[in-house]
Amino acid sequence: MINSPLSKTAPRLACTFALALLLGTTAARAGEIHVYAAASLTDAVGELADDYSRAHPGVEVKPVFASSSTLAKQIDAGAPASIFISADRKWMDYLVQRKRVAADVPHDLLGNALVMIAPKGESFALRFDTGFKPADAFQGRLCMGDPEVVPAGIYGKEALTHLGWWPALQDRVVGADDVRAALAFVERGECAAGIVYSSDAQISDKVEIVGRFPEDSHTPIIYPAALLDGESGDARDFLRYLRTPTARAVFAHYGFTLLDR
Structure with a gap:
């Protein structure tokens, strides 16, 4: 924990x-x-x-x-x-x-929009298609809002499932109390990647956006x-x-x- x-x-x-x-x-x-x-x-x-x-x-x-x-x-x-x-x-x-x-x-x-982030200076290559293997793209944990109850986490799970990535990543997911807590985990480097809203990534100088999830991969935010x-x-x-x-x-x-x- x-x-x-x-x-x-x-x-x-x-x-x-x-x-x-x-x-x-x-x-x-x-x-x-x-x-x-x-x-x-x-x-x-x-x-x-x-x-x-x-x-x-x-x-x-x-x-x-x-x-x-x-x-x-x-x-x-x-x-x-x-x-x-x-x-x-x-x-x-x-x-x-x-x-x-x-x-x-x-x-x-x-x-809003949904994005994948990484700590500043620790970005990685990411391609949003079903043939890509995200589990090999980064080492460590993936932070997001609790995918069962927190909206950002629910949207994130939808996107990962749509892309076929959820089975490979679900054991590495850290569910946070809200999207700002997920952002903070990534800012501190406690998670190698995170899923947050574009607006959250924009206000932080400690993370960088790796990529933006396609709009059709999740319910409209x-x-x-x-x-x-x-x-x-x-x-x-x-x-x-x-x-x-x-x-x-x-x-x-x-x-x-x-x-x-």
């Missing part, structure tokens, strides 16, 4: 995870908007939350970042989230089925956003803000695809 690496992202994720647990036992206060967002959105939504709070005195946007699966389960357990932004439709549907989100409310906010049932006012305004040209420019800066749905 690998110990979780300490990196520039780990302390923030640890703090927000602890905050999520705390919020599960307290009620939201007036003027607070609790945005539960996928870990890959840490930088973009964190910046937008700060900008919005500064521009709206008396309103404080409090983001909580973790795996979409973790956040969805916390919301279902009663955490007072105002807005949920998932890294896939599966965990949004989970909350729709539990009537925490109305079925007609979620909208597709963003898209979609980030649906929704106002939680019973929320309105300030939260609704912030969700609307996330679709403005100003917010879209920030998302684009961090490597996300902009969707008009």
